[in-house]
Amino acid sequence: MKRVLIPLADGFEEIEALATADILKRAGLQVVLAGVPGTMVKGRSGVKVIADKRIDEVNAKDFDCLVLPGGNPGYINLGKSKKVLELVKEFDSQKKHIAAICAAPSILAKVGILDNKKATIYPGMEREIPRPRHGKVIVDGHVITSQGPGTAFDFALEIVRNLVGKSQAEQLKKELVYE
Numbered sequence: 001m002k003r004v005l006i007p008l009a010d011g012f013e014e015i016e017a018l019a020t021a022d023i024l025k026r027a028g029l030q031v032v033l034a035g036v037p038g039t040m041v042k043g044r045s046g047v048k049v050i051a052d053k054r055i056d057e058v059n060a061k062d063f064d065c066l067v068l069p070g071g072n073p074g075y076i077n078l079g080k081s082k083k084v085l086e087l088v089k090e091f092d093s094q095k096k097h098i099a100a101i102c103a104a105p106s107i108l109a110k111v112g113i114l115d116n117k118k119a120t121i122y123p124g125m126e127r128e129i130p131r132p133r134h135g136k137v138i139v140d141g142h143v144i145t146s147q148g149p150g151t152a153f154d155f156a157l158e159i160v161r162n163l164v165g166k167s168q169a170e171q172l173k174k175e176l177v178y179e
């Protein structure tokens with residue numbers, strides 16, 4: 001079973017993090033929510049979540065995909081975490097899937113991962129990434145980016161497609177009564 005790591009920092013966007021986690025679990029993926037720095041994390045709208053682990057308790061070798069949710073100031077708090085930045089670099093060096101939504105692609109740009117990749121980001125933040133593209137979801141190699149809360153289903157289904165295949169993603173789309 002493929003494993004997905006979703007770090008959550010105070011101010012995370014609940015729709016992006018929780019809808020994605022739910023859809024990935026429905027696809028049969030094992031999802032681990034890791035709190036930055038502790039296990040009690042509060043979203044941008046005030047929803048409190050108890051993460052499965054603290055970010056310091058996770059190791060990149062145990063996961064197949066890293067998903068970074070946005071939300072303000074969630075993405076800023078993720079970008080300030082040394083451990084999160086180390087994980088991003090390690091996943092990239094091993095060409096493991098990295099997915100970032102909303103403002104979180106700016107974290108990938110911060111560490112140079114998007115230098116030669118097409119990506120999308122929350123509208124109005126295009127200057128934060130080197131090669132911005134318009135689109136709900138952009139895939140370039142092992143990197144998946146998306147625009148924001150309204151694109152969370154498309155984002156999650158693209159992660160499913162990349163990790164377990166197109167037929168599983170299409171079946172899940174039907175079950176979710178999506179489009």
